[in-house]
Structures are given as C-alpha cells and as structure tokens.
Amino acid sequence: MSNIQVNRTNSQNLYKRAKEVMTGGVSRNTIFRRPHPFYAATALGSYVTDIDGTERVDFANNMASLIHGHSHPAIVEAVTDQMRKGTAYTLGTQIEIEFGELLVKRNYNFEKIRFVNSGTEAVMSMIKATRAYTGREKIAKAEGAYHGTYDFAEISQIATPNTWGDIDKPNSVPVAFGTPQGVKNDVIVFPYNDTERTLKLLEDNKEELACVLIDPVSHRVGMFPIDEDYLMAIHKWTRKNKVLLVFDEVVTYRVTYNGAQSKYPIRPDLTALGKIIGGGFPVGAIAGNEEIMSVFDPTRRILKQPHSGTFSANPITMVAGKTAMELYDSQAVKDINHMASVAKKQIREVVKEVDVPIKITGAGSMFRFHFRHKVPSHFRESYQDKEERKLITDILDYMFLRENIMMINTFSCMFSTTISQREVDKLTDALFNALTKFKPRIEALAK
Ligand SMILES: Cc1ncc(COP(=O)(O)O)c(C=O)c1O
Structure with missing residues (x-):
C-alpha cells in the first residue's frame, strides 16, 4: 500500500x-x-x-x-495568556484549584483529585494508592486491556493465542522483555465480561488483592461497553471482600458528561483520568474516595504514598484543561x-x-x-x-x-x-x- x-x-x-x-x-x-x-x-x-x-x-x-480538535481558539487564547505569566513554578496556582473544583463538581464519585502528567502515571499512582491503602500487593486486570506502560498495568496487554493460556486462568503475559517475575505473579488476569471465571479468579486471590482494575469500554479488549450484570457482580464481590474497585477512564471519560462510570449504579473507589482533560496538553488525574486518596496527604501523621511530579498540575495544562472541559458541557x-x-x-x-x-x-x-x-x-x-x-x-x-x-x-x-x-x-x-x-x-x- x-x-x-x-x-x-x-x-x-x-x-x-x-x-x-x-x-x-x-x-x-x-x-x-x-x-x-x-x-x-x-x-x-x-x-x-x-x-x-x-x-x-x-x-x-x-x-x-x-x-475539541486542533488549536481551538479559546484554548489557544487561554494558554497564550498563561504563558506570559509563567509556565511552571515551585508554587501552587489558583488555576489548578479551579480546575480541580470543576472536575470534582462534575462527578459525584470524585471527592478528592490530584493531577499528574499522563494516563500511564495516573493509572500507576492509582494502583500504588490501592496497595498503600489496603496493605495488599496484587491487582486484577482484564486480559488484553491497555492501561498505559506501568509494568503491572501492562501485563497481558499483548496476549496472543500462543501466550494467553487457559481461559480459566489466563497467563500473566508481560509486554517488555525483562519484566520481573514478581510483577507477573502479582497481576491476576481475568477474561472481560465472563462473570463465572472472573469471580473464581478473584476468589482464589482474595486475601492478596488490593484492587480490581476496570476500563468500562476497553479499546483493546474490543471497545464494547462492559456488561452491566458482570460489573455489578464484580462490584458486589469487591464490597464483600474489601478489595478496591478502580476505573481507568483515561479514554472513556468522554462518553458521558461525567464519564462512562455514570451509566452504572455503582461508585468506583478511584478513577484514573487523562487525555481529553488536558485540552491538548500532557495530563493525568487520580480522583475518588476521600479516605483512600488520603494516602497522598502530607498532613497525615503517616504519609503512606509520597506523591509529587515536577510538572504535575502545571498551569499550562490546567488552563488548557479547564477551558476544554468547560466547553465540553452536557x-x-x-x-x-x-x-x-x-x-x-x-x-x-x-x-x-x-x-x-x-x-x-x-x-x-x-x-x-x-x-x-x-x-x-x-x-x-x-x-x-x-x-x-x-x-x-x-x-x-x-x-x-x-x-x-x-x-x-x-x-x-x-x-x-x-x-x-x-x-x-x-x-x-x-x-x-x-x-x-x-x-x-x-x-x-x-x-
Ligand atoms: C485506557 C488507557 N489508559 C491509560 C492510557 C495511558 O495514557 P498515556 O498515553 O497518557 O500515558 C491510555 C493511552 O492510550 C489508555 O488508552
């Protein structure tokens, strides 16, 4: 061609x-x-x-x-204006608070939010937060689902018929050569939309699981919305076993005014965001339950998950994102x-x-x-x-x-x-x- x-x-x-x-x-x-x-x-x-x-x-x-496509005039203007005032400081900015307020107000499940620089970083910080909060090490994710390039999130993303193994217990297929065995051991791979097999795999690992990671319309799995009964069964299981249920809405946040999660009668504990909320600039965010998010809180007696990032919540991304999301109204x-x-x-x-x-x-x-x-x-x-x-x-x-x-x-x-x-x-x-x-x-x- x-x-x-x-x-x-x-x-x-x-x-x-x-x-x-x-x-x-x-x-x-x-x-x-x-x-x-x-x-x-x-x-x-x-x-x-x-x-x-x-x-x-x-x-x-x-x-x-x-x-909003390329070079939307309102975003160009907002970013140009901010650039004249500075692009990143070793100080906070009012704009990051305003943008945080906008996103928290928009979704009832987002009690607290933190910004990072990519979807990969958002998923990574979210997974680490679930470990810090629960004190457990394993995560469960869907076979074939893409969640960025963090070692744990990456497992099974490129599973093939030669590597994926038995559907009753899919293999932890690594993406990168040299992925540590420990990473493979700590990721439980389940078949998306298959209630019986998924629940069995979760049950077999319930003592060690920190979270179940779900993309409600996983692009690589096939881009079909998650089956509601399946999601409800996972949700119920996580509540019963005190395992966190976390969503990757880096792509799917666009689906409704407040994310694909709002189509289902459940509340994910945490959500990773990215892509569109940056208005064309590098972005990610972790949002969700206040108590779980407190693992990042530097005012706590024990800081369970120190979290920073040189360009996290930089004002260029924040003004671009805020402008883009204001324009992306219902x-x-x-x-x-x-x-x-x-x-x-x-x-x-x-x-x-x-x-x-x-x-x-x-x-x-x-x-x-x-x-x-x-x-x-x-x-x-x-x-x-x-x-x-x-x-x-x-x-x-x-x-x-x-x-x-x-x-x-x-x-x-x-x-x-x-x-x-x-x-x-x-x-x-x-x-x-x-x-x-x-x-x-x-x-x-x-x-
Ligand atoms: C569902 C999902 N999660 C996470 C990511 C990672 O985002 P980023 O490329 O910003 O690191 C992507 C990127 O395509 C994605 O599709």
Missing part, C-alpha cells in the same frame, strides 16, 4: 534525520509507519496538514486526546455523541451496500470496526491476528494516503467536537471506496 503515489519528499528527508538521533526515528511508536512516518506542519479543527502540503481529516485526534457531549451515531448509521449502510462482514462496536463518540460476522463481546473474540493486522494496516494506509483520512491503528475513530456532517460524509465515502477495494480480503478472513 505504501507505494501509493503521494507527495512525501519532505517527510522522507526528515525521517532520515530523525533516525540519526532517535531510536527507530521516533519517540512514540504510535506515529511510526512504513516506510516512514509523516510529519505535521499545521492543524486546525478537524484538519491536519503535513509538511508536504497534504491536508487530512483527523478521526484519531492524537489518540483520543483532542476533544450539550457538547450530546452533540458529539449524536455526530458519532450519525457516522455509525451511515457506515452501517455502506457496509450493507458493499456487503462485507464488518461489525461496529463503541460508545459515545468512539467506535471500532471488526471483520466479524457477529459482534464480539470479549477479548479473544475481537483479537486481531497477524493476517488481520496486515489487512487493517493496508486499509488504513489506503485511507491515509489515497482518501486523506486519519484513523486510529486498531481501525477505530475517536471524534472531536469539530467533526461535522461534512467530515462524516467524507469518512463514509472514503470507507465505501476502501471496503469495496478490500472486500475479497475482508471476506477471506472474517470470522
């Missing part, structure tokens, strides 16, 4: 320089593509122009982090979710017209495509093998190079509020062309 003729000279040249200074030529593998990454020059709203002059419609939005949430549902409806019509075995999962303003005859409901059903990954890469290259559409590499879209009917029509037309072109290959491997 990469032999599609596009203007790419500047990107090719820049990549040669990049390889001289950065391992593999990149600082984040997400942007890598063969034979070379493309480089951005400018971006506004839903459009990104690369350094060779090609403009593309953006349905990736920096991996779901730009809820009407904006309704509108973006409506636009995504219009897109899904149009795409389903395309799928029907082209007559290809594709199913769509998702929630709110995000959705993912699967080459399946039936909608998948757990990780092993939605797992993309090597052949499927190759086809997805070819389709996404075609979308990027020929149709000028950017999507997320699992074959997903994460909308921004700047996406209108015009961009949805572009996406639908482009997918019509792509699915028609790749129909024989999709049919050959659909399960």
Whole structure:
C-alpha cells in the first residue's frame, strides 16, 4: 500500500534525520509507519496538514486526546495568556484549584483529585494508592486491556493465542522483555465480561488483592461497553471482600458528561483520568474516595504514598484543561455523541451496500470496526491476528494516503467536537471506496 503515489519528499528527508538521533526515528511508536512516518506542519479543527502540503481529516485526534480538535481558539487564547505569566513554578496556582473544583463538581464519585502528567502515571499512582491503602500487593486486570506502560498495568496487554493460556486462568503475559517475575505473579488476569471465571479468579486471590482494575469500554479488549450484570457482580464481590474497585477512564471519560462510570449504579473507589482533560496538553488525574486518596496527604501523621511530579498540575495544562472541559458541557457531549451515531448509521449502510462482514462496536463518540460476522463481546473474540493486522494496516494506509483520512491503528475513530456532517460524509465515502477495494480480503478472513 505504501507505494501509493503521494507527495512525501519532505517527510522522507526528515525521517532520515530523525533516525540519526532517535531510536527507530521516533519517540512514540504510535506515529511510526512504513516506510516512514509523516510529519505535521499545521492543524486546525478537524484538519491536519503535513509538511508536504497534504491536508487530512483527523478521526484519531492524537489518540483520543483532542476533544475539541486542533488549536481551538479559546484554548489557544487561554494558554497564550498563561504563558506570559509563567509556565511552571515551585508554587501552587489558583488555576489548578479551579480546575480541580470543576472536575470534582462534575462527578459525584470524585471527592478528592490530584493531577499528574499522563494516563500511564495516573493509572500507576492509582494502583500504588490501592496497595498503600489496603496493605495488599496484587491487582486484577482484564486480559488484553491497555492501561498505559506501568509494568503491572501492562501485563497481558499483548496476549496472543500462543501466550494467553487457559481461559480459566489466563497467563500473566508481560509486554517488555525483562519484566520481573514478581510483577507477573502479582497481576491476576481475568477474561472481560465472563462473570463465572472472573469471580473464581478473584476468589482464589482474595486475601492478596488490593484492587480490581476496570476500563468500562476497553479499546483493546474490543471497545464494547462492559456488561452491566458482570460489573455489578464484580462490584458486589469487591464490597464483600474489601478489595478496591478502580476505573481507568483515561479514554472513556468522554462518553458521558461525567464519564462512562455514570451509566452504572455503582461508585468506583478511584478513577484514573487523562487525555481529553488536558485540552491538548500532557495530563493525568487520580480522583475518588476521600479516605483512600488520603494516602497522598502530607498532613497525615503517616504519609503512606509520597506523591509529587515536577510538572504535575502545571498551569499550562490546567488552563488548557479547564477551558476544554468547560466547553465540553452536557450539550457538547450530546452533540458529539449524536455526530458519532450519525457516522455509525451511515457506515452501517455502506457496509450493507458493499456487503462485507464488518461489525461496529463503541460508545459515545468512539467506535471500532471488526471483520466479524457477529459482534464480539470479549477479548479473544475481537483479537486481531497477524493476517488481520496486515489487512487493517493496508486499509488504513489506503485511507491515509489515497482518501486523506486519519484513523486510529486498531481501525477505530475517536471524534472531536469539530467533526461535522461534512467530515462524516467524507469518512463514509472514503470507507465505501476502501471496503469495496478490500472486500475479497475482508471476506477471506472474517470470522
Ligand atoms: C485506557 C488507557 N489508559 C491509560 C492510557 C495511558 O495514557 P498515556 O498515553 O497518557 O500515558 C491510555 C493511552 O492510550 C489508555 O488508552
């Protein structure tokens, strides 16, 4: 696919320089593509122009982090204004308190909050807080779920049929070579949406578990909302056994005005946030139950979890985040979710017209495509093998190079509020062309 003729000279040249200074030529593998990454020059709203002059419609939005697209004027103004006053001090700022007030007010489960610099850091601090609070060492997480790159959170994220083991007791598959055995031992992996097996695994480890970590619409598991009865069963079990129930809403906070958790009649003990709450700047947050959050409290006689971070709650991120979240009010949430549902409806019509075995999962303003005859409901059903990954890469290259559409590499879209009917029509037309072109290959491997 990469032999599609596009203007790419500047990107090719820049990549040669990049390889001289950065391992593999990149600082984040997400942007890598063969034979070379493309480089951005400018971006506004839903459009990104690369350094060779090609403009593309953006349905990736920096991996779901730009809820208002690129360079939203109100965010640009707020950040520019703050930059003139200073970007980081060894002092607190009023803006971090205002932003904290906004988020705490927005979600009844957030009694206290702390800011950090990434989703990875938020999940890590949250897990450590559960250990500090309970005095136990193990955590339980879903097979295949992505929670960032903390050793413990990372386990089983790249499980494959060769490594995942028996569904009754999935293996603790490490991501990085050299992951300590202790980490593997301390992560209990359960099959998402499988009540009986999950409860059995939790029960077998109940004396040692600090928390059960849940992403209510896990992207990598398959991007389907967690089954309510399943979540209720886990919740009940955690209450009975005094194990904390913690949510990763780094991505799913966008789904409703106060996060995907508000769709369920439970209160997670803690929640990790990130992505959209930074208004386009690096961010993370841990929020939740006051008593558990007190492990971070420096005024306590015993400080159970010292917690800092040079750029935590820096005023640039705080003003950008506050502006972004003020703009993401309940009407904006309704509108973006409506636009995504219009897109899904149009795409389903395309799928029907082209007559290809594709199913769509998702929630709110995000959705993912699967080459399946039936909608998948757990990780092993939605797992993309090597052949499927190759086809997805070819389709996404075609979308990027020929149709000028950017999507997320699992074959997903994460909308921004700047996406209108015009961009949805572009996406639908482009997918019509792509699915028609790749129909024989999709049919050959659909399960
Ligand atoms: C569900 C989830 N949790 C955590 C993270 C980690 O966030 P970050 O990339 O900001 O470290 C991600 C990133 O994609 C994510 O999707």
